[in-house]
Amino acid sequence: MSEYQYYEFTALDQALTARQQSELRSLSTRADITATSFVNTYEWGDFKGDPRTLMERYFDAHLYLANWGTRRLMLRLPKAVLDPATTAEYCVGDSAFAWTSGKHLIVCLNREDEDGTDEWDIDGHGILGSVIPARSDLAAGDLRLLYLGWLRCAQSGELRDDEPEPAVPAGLGTLSASLTAAADFLCIDPDLIAAAADRSAATDASEPTDAQLRQWVTALPAGDKDAILAALITGTDRQLRGQLLRRYRTEHPPRPTTPARTAGQLLSAAADRRAEREHQLAARQERDRIRQ
Template identity: 75%
Template sequence: MSEYQYYEFTAVDRFLTTREQAELRSLSTRADITATSFVNTYQWGDFKGDPRKLMERYFDAHLYLANWGTRQLMLRLPTRALAPATVARYCVGDGASAWTAGKHLIVHLYREDEEGTDEWDLDGHGLLASITPVRAALAAGDLRLLYLGWLRCVQSLELDDDEPEPPAPAGLGTLDASLTTVAEFLCIDPDLIAAAAAASAQAAVEPTAAQLRSWVTSLSVREKDAILADLLSGDGHLRGRLLRRYRDEHLPDTSTTSALRTAGELLATAAHLRAERERQVAEQRERERIRQERSAAAARQRHLDALAVDQPAAWQRVNELISTKKPRDYDTGVQLLVDLRDLSERDGNTTPFRQRLAELRTVHARKPSLLERLERAGLNV
């Protein structure tokens, strides 16, 4: 079987120049390259470029997917929008790491399938577009993406059991569509996320337009001038920085900083949640099995009740089906005999049925195919 590797890079804050697109073209003659993206799929061979260097120089988001289990996501933001010291508290291993390049910080989330399971129904198209909104949320102060990266390290057993967790951001129990896609893409255990969410506060309510207007009115002229200058200079993260500042000034810090749990405690809680969930699923399946059995038994009794109304007609139908000498009619006739047997057993009078069955076997003794079907159905004299 062939390999599958999917590379996608996206420029969010600016367009790629013609020269930059030409530089990218030198790395691949097959890639789809535009002023905002680079996409290529490989069934053989490898990409000649270095994703880390491409992120440092050209792009703001990158997704890589391979059918042997490797998955990685990179996001680049200006350091003024995301402080390296904040990121360092969460990016502590191979599963979540970060580095600075000039005025930018790049977050790298990584998953390697430890069991080496091959996946053959993969398609990376559209994934990065679904994930990219987390970049703006991160710039606005939503640190849930970073916490998910830390959980990826926990799940991969990169951290000691006594490693304390970083502050748990609010809203871990209500991940939006983009964060959910990230969690699924990196194969983060839902039970581990649920364990972490137990100590996560509810996500803060977004400020209303009136609240934001009142806050802007309170800003000094110098601050407003600076905001307008940044806006005109094309600062793509201005909105995020302003929202983060508003939240810092008006909303309580809902991240969990006291009684922090350890990586080992979270893994143990996740295991407990998983066992409880599996127990509930097993109980539900058992209840459904019993319900289906009872429903089938009731339907069976109704069928036998209808058959009991005119048993002579049923025996006549058996003879007609057998006389055709067709395999399908044999099967239908044998099933009808099974019904007649069950009816006789239910009514506690099997002697007439056994006599009729013995006569039938004698009459059709030279039909081995029919006799074989009778034996398989347990219709012995």
């Protein structure tokens, strides 16, 4: 096998119609196509479609993997739950960028080969499913995935050393399973994540408690409550929770945080961590050798 390319697209908020599935079939006769997914693997040739166009028209999540080192993750969310201006603070390079299409915002996170080696023992099946829960967290205001994208830009050398970091989300030291899967897929340096987590609170102080949310909902105008209940009962708004949490956070902005670090400072801190970890490992191995 000379090459391996894996394409997977998933529709989450709305299933594909029979017509849309037929349109997708015209792009590939070999792909596995269902009402919610498009999956194809190439060992020769290339995909005829444009992933950006497919995301704009049909899908909410996309993963691409090639054995020459290219890895790509795309997520589409309504602009009502993910603010383009906020996203732009984190998506600042080729490794993390975003664009709008109609009512949606599409985030793209990339990793390109950095050492020129091919990867042969890889398989894309199952990876996107492990990452998708991060999309719901992002819709609800958890910006850790965007911050990981910014770290990917810093690691790839796309930022100036004096480039200030964006706001540091809470919980970087305890990534969820989906965020860990995303970081692993994008090959983000664990030492860089650990260095960034030094300024990340263990929990999000701006995360509302149940009591705070009840008090906030009680104070909402009656018309807003009616609209929320109608959307909930009819199921017309699949991102209702994310929209409400975003509205709450807008009305209750977080307190100012400590001054931002720079990309250069974070990379230097990651290098120090890596050197210390390697030193400790070497010392431990030497002790084991002497003991044996």
